[in-house]
Amino acid sequence: MLTNQAKSDAANLRSDAGLASALRVSLARLNRRLRRQATVNSLTPSQFAALAAIEYHSGITPGELAELEKMQPPSMTRVIAALDERGLVVRTAHPTDRRQVTVNVTEAGSALLKEERRRKEAWLTQRLKELTAEERSVLRAAAPILEKLSRI
Known part of the structure; x- marks a missing residue:
């Protein structure tokens, strides 16, 4: 009841x-x-999101990244500078516009993203094992819908 x-x-x-x-x-x-589940001395949520976006959109400009991440350009400049200082991204001259730069993830940045994702997915996999088969089935059906909501 x-x-x-x-x-x-x-x-x-x-x-x-x-x-x-x-x-x-x-x-x-x-x-x-x-x-x-993040590693010790990991990135801030904004830095992690920016790094992941840079990895996905290789060669993105800081302005494009700021727009994508819904941040003000000066804030994104600080995020990129922090990532660059840690050796996680590299800025290079824009191929067609000398006034701009593009940003790419370094091997160290890719490795950090991979490890962070592994840790989080391992934790979530354990939590999913605690659910019933029916509950996991509902989540499988909901995952594409939640993804759609995140993109609207």
Whole structure:
């Protein structure tokens, strides 16, 4: 038999606002738990996101990266400088516009991304093993939908 709180929670999830609230809380909590899996002296969330975007969009300009990551250009300049200082990215002259530079990930940057992803995925794999087969099936169906939400 459901408790009054469980009935209220279930009813709340039937509305878009209730679903939005529940997803926001759950995803924020999951994100915090995943961030705790980062290595010691790792990157800030902004630095990690920028490094991953640079790896995916090889040869991106700082302005393009700032737009992609929804950051102000001066903030992105500081993020890139911190990554460059750690040897994780390299800035090179833009091939057609001498006023600009492009940014690429170094081998050290790729290795750091790989290790961070491995640690986080290992932690999440363990948590998934604690779920039922039906719960994992629901998550498999939800994964593309969550990806779509992240891109809208």
